[in-house]
Amino acid sequence: MKRVTFTPEEQAEIATLTLTKRIAKVWATKGALTVAQLASMLSMSQKTIFKMVAAGRIPAYRIGGSIRFDGRTIIDWLRQQRNA
DSSP: OOOOOOOHHHHHHHHHHHHHHHHHHHHHHHSSEEHHHHHHHHTOOHHHHHHHHHHTOSOOEEETTEEEEOHHHHHHHHHHHHHO
């Protein structure tokens, strides 16, 4: 059987699709994503997510004192990051 290999661009696309599916699933079942959920999915620390929000580098909104993320917006943002 011939082994299938992917280019680095194809591997990035596969990783992005897998991640966007996970985000969409959580968002569809639980609504807005929390900092903890997003940090876990992106394999980043919560502190880094908070810094990105403060710098305006990731789309977020506040409900009271809590930061939340819209799943669709984060998926679009991830695609833009991959293509940048």
